[in-house]
Amino acid sequence: MKKAICMMLAGVFCLLSLCACTRRASVSVNGTPIGEGVAAYFVDAARQALPDATEEEQTAEAHRQIAEYVAVNSAFSERNLALTTAEKADVSQSVNNLWRLFGGYYTALGVTKQDLLLVETSKAYKDAVMADFYAPDGDEPVSEETLKAYFNENYVAFKSVTGFLTTADDSGNTVTLSDADKQRLTAQFEKSAAAINGGSSVEEQASAIENTTANTETVVVHRDNPNYPDGFFAQVSGIENGTAQAFVLGEYIFLIQREDITDADRNLFATYRTDCLRTLKGAAFETVLQAWSAAYTVTD
DSSP states (O other), X not given: OHHHHHHHHHHHHHHHHHHTTSOOOXXXXXXXXXXXXXXXXXXXXXXXXXXXXXXXXXHHHHHHHHHHHHHHHHHHHHTTOOOOHHHHHHHHHHHHHHHHHHHHHHHHXXXXXXXXXXXXXXXXXXXXXXXXXXXXXXXXXXXXXHHHHHHHHHEEEEEEEEEESEEEOTTSOEEEOOHHHHHHHHHHHHHHHHHHHTTOOHHHHHHHSSXXXXXXXXXXXXXXOTTSOTTHHHHHHTXXXXXXXXXXXXXXXXXXXXXXXXXXXXXXXXXTHHHHHHHHHHHHHHHHHHHHHTTOOEEO
């Protein structure tokens, strides 16, 4: 109970600091107003998340997100956490990229770049709080050995070239390649895989095959990554580390050079530790956040 009260008080002080230089707010949390721009961001996020819902349902979702935003900021403050210089730089880069691409959209919503910075910073706070919650000496400890084992078993590292077994006809419709074109493309990918295994590189082979996309820098993905077709993880896992192989899945043909995800010198685990923890404990942590968020009442 004492901890809950401290968290609520921390939230109030956190909200006051966030609102110090903002416009008159239209949304309050536990009686403390938050900036209109931050509120507008979450109202829009709720509409994006529930496009077919009623206005009442969208409002409830916006309130849920706002309560979580405050709960995260409060927990970050109460736990005396701090973002690293690298994490701050990542937030800044994310905000600059989003503003460059969608600044006009945000402005139309009434969301300023400073509002966006507050929201993106809170996302970084969420990762930091999660890491603290599941730290070896945290609320629900997860050992480094457990996390590394999960990473090694559920992630793959690779470089790739991706080809497409479809094309566009004269009317712009997507159509499947002819059998002859499929065979020709497959033979080209297999030839490139053999070349890589013979000493060439993914970079060199990517430039030799037309109408493809390439990842010439190392990519690390979880087995359930939705950006890849079913069966992709199993296919890549079956490739020997350091070797290349071509294979077809659905409407795509892949050229994959698998890399050793356990290589101690590269220490990919350190780079992807937060993502690994998120996939392992993210659902459980959302339940924790729901409980924390219940301490905050959002009103228009």
